[in-house]
Amino acid sequence: NAGVTQTPKFQVLKTGQSMxxxxxxxxxxxYMSWYRQxxxxxxxxxxxxxxxxxxxxxxxxxxxxxxxxxTEDFPLRLLSAAPSQTSVYFCASSYSPSGINQETQYFGPGxxxxxx
Amino acid sequence: DAKTTQPNSMESNEEEPVHLPCNHxxxxxxxxxHWYRQLPSQGPEYVIHGLTxxxxxxxxxxxIAEDRxxxxxxxxxxxxxxxxxxxxxxxxxxxTGNQFYFGTGTSLTVIP
Numbered sequence: 001n002a003g004v005t006q007t008p009k010f011q012v013l014k015t016g017q018s019m020x021x022x023x024x025x026x027x028x029x030x031y032m033s034w035y036r037q038x039x040x041x042x043x044x045x046x047x048x049x050x051x052x053x054x055x056x057x058x059x060x061x062x063x064x065x066x067x068x069x070x071t072e073d074f075p076l077r078l079l080s081a082a083p084s085q086t087s088v089y090f091c092a093s094s095y096s097p098s099g100i101n102q103e104t105q106y107f108g109p110g111x112x113x114x115x116x
Numbered sequence: 117d118a119k120t121t122q123p124n125s126m127e128s129n130e131e132e133p134v135h136l137p138c139n140h141x142x143x144x145x146x147x148x149x150h151w152y153r154q155l156p157s158q159g160p161e162y163v164i165h166g167l168t169x170x171x172x173x174x175x176x177x178x179x180i181a182e183d184r185x186x187x188x189x190x191x192x193x194x195x196x197x198x199x200x201x202x203x204x205x206x207x208x209x210x211x212t213g214n215q216f217y218f219g220t221g222t223s224l225t226v227i228p
Contacts, residue, residue, distance in 0.1 A: 004159075035218075042203060042218035043160065059217075090159045102148050102207065105216060107159030 001026050004108035006091050012114045013081040021076040021111050023091030031094045031103070032074040036060065036087040037110075043090060049074055081115045088112050120204045125223045128194045136189040136222050138204030143184050148207050150216070151178065151189045153200040160203065160218075163189065199226045 007022045025032065033048035035058075045058030049068040063085060065077040074093075078085060089111045094103040121139040128134040140149065150165040164171055164178045166187075171178040177190040191198055203221040 040220070042220050043216075044218070045216070092159070102150070102165055104162040105152075105160075107161065110157075110159055 003027065004091055004093055004106050006089075006108040006111050008111060009109070010112045010114075012116065013078075014116050015082060017081050018077070018079050019081065021078075021089055021091075021113070023074045023076065023108060024072050025091075025093040025106070026072065027093065027095070027106070028071060029093035029095050029106075030071070031096065031105075032068065033058070033092045033105075034064070034066065034074070034076045035090045035092065036085075037090060038087050046076065046089075078113075081113075083115045086113060086115045119217070120206060120219055122202075122204055122219060122222045124220065125225065127225045127227060128191075129227050130196060131193050134191040134194045134198070134224065136191070136202050136204075136224065137186065138188070139186050140204070140206055141185045143206055144208070146208055149178065149180060149184075149187050150205040150207055151176070152203045152205065152216075152218075153198075154203070154221070155197075155200045163202070165207075194224075194226045196226050196228060199224055 004025045030051045034046040035043040037043045044060050046064050047066040049055045052068050052071050055066050068074050091108040092105045094105045096103045148165055148167050151163040152160040153163050154160045164176050166178045179188045201221040201223050203218050205216050
C-alpha cells in the first residue's frame with residue numbers, strides 16, 4: 001500500500017489564485033481529514049469526511065472547500081488564496097469514522113503552500 | 117474535547133530513557149489518551165494509546181496515573197531518530213467526528 005499520498009509537495013501561489021490540494025489513500029478508509037500546521041503550532045483541523053458524500057467543518061474551515069466523491073480521494077480547494085493560508089497542509093485517514101475503536105490516523109507527507 | 121498540557125521542549129542523552137509528561141486534568145471517563153510524534157518535515161505518526169491501564173508496544177510505553185489526570189510517554193532508550201515533536205491527545209470514545217485536537221506538543225532533542 002502507498003498509504004496516504006499528497007500532491008503537490010510544494011506550491012507557490014499569488015494572492016487571489018485558486019488551487020486544489022490532492023489527497024488519496026489506498027487503505028479503504030472511511031474517515032479522511034485535512035489539517036494545517038503553522039510555524040511553532042500544532043495541527044488544526046480544517047475539514048473532515050466520515051465517508052463518500054459526507055463532509056463537515058473542523059476548527060478552521062474558512063477559505064477552504066472540500067468534497068468526497070469517492071472513498072479514495074479527498075481534495076482540498078482554495079478558491080481565492082490569501083497570505084494567511086501560507087502553511088503546511090496534512091491529509092489524514094483512518095478506517096472508521098467512529099471513536100469507539102480508537103482507530104489510528106495515518107498522515108500524508110504534507111503540502112507546503114506559500115501565498116505571496 | 118478536553119485539553120492537554122505538555123512542556124514545550126525536553127532534552128535527553130542518546131541511549132538513555134526519556135519520560136515525556138502530559139497533564140490532562142479535565143479528562144472524562146470516556147477519553148482515550150493518544151500519543152503521536154512528528155519527525156522533522158514529516159506528517160505525524162501514531163505512537164501509542166491507552167485508557168486506564170499502562171500500555172507497551174515496540175515503540176514506547178504509556179504510563180497512566182491512577183486518577184487519569186496525567187500520563188507519561190516512556191521511550192526506553194532514546195536514539196537520534198527519536199528526535200521529534202511528541203503530541204499528547206485526548207480522544208472521546210463517542211467522538212463520531214473522529215477528531216484529534218493537537219496542542220503544540222513537546223519538542224524532544226536527543227544529544228549524541
